[in-house]
Amino acid sequence: MWDTFRAVFWAFLGIRSSQGYDEDRKKLKIHHVIIAGVVCALVFVVMLLMLVKFITAK
Amino acid sequence: MASATTHDHAHGHGHGHDHDHHGPGPWTRIFTTTNHKDIGSMYLWFSLLMFFVGGAMALLIRAELFQPGLQVVQPEVFNSLTTVHALVMIFGAVMPAFVGFANWLIPLQIGAADMAFPRMNNWSFWLMIPATILLMASFFVPGGAAASGWTLYPPLSTQGGIGVDMTIMAIHILGASSIMGSINIITTILNMRAPGMTLMRMPMFVWTWLITAYLIIAVMPVLAGCITMLLTDRHFGTSFFNAAGGGDPTMFMHIFWFFGHPEVYILILPAFGIMSQIIPAFARKPLFGYASMVYATASIAILSFIVWGHHMFTVGMPAAGQLFFMYATMLIAVPTGVKIFNWIATMWRGSISFETPMLFAIGFLCMFTLGGFSGLVLSIVPVDITLHNTYYVVAHFHYVLFPGAIWALMAGVYFWLPKWTGRMYNETLGKWHFWLSAISFNVTFFPQHFLGLAGMPRRIPDYALQFAEWNMISTIGAFALGFSQLLFVYNVFSCIRSGEKAKERQWDSADSLEWTHLPSPVPYHTFETPPDLRGTNAAH
Numbered sequence: 001m002w003d004t005f006r007a008v009f010w011a012f013l014g015i016r017s018s019q020g021y022d023e024d025r026k027k028l029k030i031h032h033v034i035i036a037g038v039v040c041a042l043v044f045v046v047m048l049l050m051l052v053k054f055i056t057a058k
Numbered sequence: 059m060a061s062a063t064t065h066d067h068a069h070g071h072g073h074g075h076d077h078d079h080h081g082p083g084p085w086t087r088i089f090t091t092t093n094h095k096d097i098g099s100m101y102l103w104f105s106l107l108m109f110f111v112g113g114a115m116a117l118l119i120r121a122e123l124f125q126p127g128l129q130v131v132q133p134e135v136f137n138s139l140t141t142v143h144a145l146v147m148i149f150g151a152v153m154p155a156f157v158g159f160a161n162w163l164i165p166l167q168i169g170a171a172d173m174a175f176p177r178m179n180n181w182s183f184w185l186m187i188p189a190t191i192l193l194m195a196s197f198f199v200p201g202g203a204a205a206s207g208w209t210l211y212p213p214l215s216t217q218g219g220i221g222v223d224m225t226i227m228a229i230h231i232l233g234a235s236s237i238m239g240s241i242n243i244i245t246t247i248l249n250m251r252a253p254g255m256t257l258m259r260m261p262m263f264v265w266t267w268l269i270t271a272y273l274i275i276a277v278m279p280v281l282a283g284c285i286t287m288l289l290t291d292r293h294f295g296t297s298f299f300n301a302a303g304g305g306d307p308t309m310f311m312h313i314f315w316f317f318g319h320p321e322v323y324i325l326i327l328p329a330f331g332i333m334s335q336i337i338p339a340f341a342r343k344p345l346f347g348y349a350s351m352v353y354a355t356a357s358i359a360i361l362s363f364i365v366w367g368h369h370m371f372t373v374g375m376p377a378a379g380q381l382f383f384m385y386a387t388m389l390i391a392v393p394t395g396v397k398i399f400n401w402i403a404t405m406w407r408g409s410i411s412f413e414t415p416m417l418f419a420i421g422f423l424c425m426f427t428l429g430g431f432s433g434l435v436l437s438i439v440p441v442d443i444t445l446h447n448t449y450y451v452v453a454h455f456h457y458v459l460f461p462g463a464i465w466a467l468m469a470g471v472y473f474w475l476p477k478w479t480g481r482m483y484n485e486t487l488g489k490w491h492f493w494l495s496a497i498s499f500n501v502t503f504f505p506q507h508f509l510g511l512a513g514m515p516r517r518i519p520d521y522a523l524q525f526a527e528w529n530m531i532s533t534i535g536a537f538a539l540g541f542s543q544l545l546f547v548y549n550v551f552s553c554i555r556s557g558e559k560a561k562e563r564q565w566d567s568a569d570s571l572e573w574t575h576l577p578s579p580v581p582y583h584t585f586e587t588p589p590d591l592r593g594t595n596a597a598h
């Protein structure tokens with residue numbers, strides 16, 4: 001679970017070390033990665049929204 | 059060598075004549091073929107033709123803009139030209155060309171005998187013909203072709219004559235064709251890989267197309283819904299986008315750009331894939347950060363759905379919305395930048411040689427980065443508010459799409475031509491083609507940055523006198539750019555007719571299956587028995 005999210009986090013940055021990738025290949029399931037990807041995209045959107053709220057607050 | 063590759067040689071005839079053995083004559087073969095190589099070639103020829111049709115329109119546009127005042131075309135026709143130029147280039151040239159590459163290469167690179175749905179493959183090619191006829195014929199109907207710009211914004215697009223309806227129908231058909239193509243590609247990749255060709259061993263080109271195909275399936279229906287609403291607004295009394303009837307033209311923009319921004323990635327991700335095949339082959343090093351590249355491509359695809367608002371900063375949007383889309387857009391540059399760094403790292407300390415495909419690849423890297431940076435400039439809300447709808451935007455997306463999509467396609471053609479035809483193109487001519495394109499492209503489009511910064515609006519046939527000089531230079535560059543592409547056509551034809559024999563592995567470091575397992579030219583049928591790659595070290 002945590003591994004999946006860590007891999008998706010690195011994917012959003014676009015970087016993955018070959019060591020981390022080897023672990024991914026052993027542990028991760030593609031369906032989990034897709035779900036985690038969508039969840040992380042939503043989290044990303046919410047984070048941006050919160051940042052925007054914070055900046056535009058008087 | 060896989061045993062599957064040898065059988066066709068037993069016929070002992072040249073590539074150009076092998077239809078003799080497959081029953082139907084050339085015309086029947088063209089209409090009925092289900093062979094992925096035939097269909098791939100048909101896609102590529104079609105897109106080459108459309109590239110010149112769209113290019114001719116571009117030259118008419120530039121001819122009109124050579125001097126201030128109206129000389130060449132009427133303003134209505136000018137607006138139609140800008141509209142149809144874009145539609146032809148996007149849906150008629152770039153997308154079909156990438157589908158052509160997909161048809162040719164995906165089965166070869168994953169060790170499959172053909173695409174998963176060969177008949178649907180034929181159908182999705184032939185659908186493009188009536189669509190193109192509709193689009194072209196719309197110039198000759200009362201009211202002329204759609205003149206609203208390719209984005210078809212209402213109310214311009216709810217006015218207009220039957221030409222707009224023909225355009226809508228054409229886009230519907232082309233969308234259906236792309237969706238079928240994508241279903242075919244996804245099914246092929248997920249189900250027909252040779253034993254041992256795991257997902258994370260697939261060449262980058264296959265990966266980028268897998269992700270692109272999902273993008274197409276996700277957004278083409280959105281476009282179809284959008285233009286269907288436009289159609290019902292025009293003819294059936296609905297008011298989706300008509301403010302007088304309670305509708306909202308801004309909604310059109312939101313729906314359109316929810317399709318439109320991922321569409322940009324549809325046009326560029328397969329180009330990234332081609333780059334990731336070519337650069338390692340000429341740097342003689344494996345692709346740096348293969349896993350990173352796959353991860354970055356996937357995240358670019360996801361993020362592409364949350365940035366569409368950057369096309370609409372000026373239409374009226376709360377400041378919070380502007381900030382959201384600005385931040386999201388800037389952040390998408392991170393995974394894209396990583397890809398650029400990965401390609402540079404691939405070249406780092408490689409023993410690079412500069413044949414034509416590599417020249418186009420390096421040209422791609424430099425120019426695409428420039429286009430990316432002007433995109434970042436435009437993502438800044440206050441800057442965009444002054445630059446919106448100016449020539450700066452025109453310069454930006456041509457930097458992304460011409461050296462991005464088109465040069466990747468050119469590089470890919472030069473790269474795989476020896477494999478497809480069994481013959482080599484003329485290297486000197488190829489280099490001339492690259493350098494002439496590189497210089498004339500920059501002469502055409504770099505001054506458009508200046509024009510935009512000075513305030514010249516896009517989509518106008520006439521302009522104020524202070525823009526005259528750079529427009530003249532830009533037009534001269536455009537004609538040079540257009541005519542340099544004839545070198546490419548000549549090179550391809552002379553390669554097919556009389557090029558030198560190509561080697562099986564023409565590029566010694568290219569390591570995908572079509573180079574390592576198949577002769578040049580590739581036989582008509584390949585991998586009827588899939589190669590067994592288990593335990594081998596087939597690279598990306």
Ligand SMILES: [Cu+2]
Nearest residue numbers: 319322366369
């Ligand atoms: Cu966009």
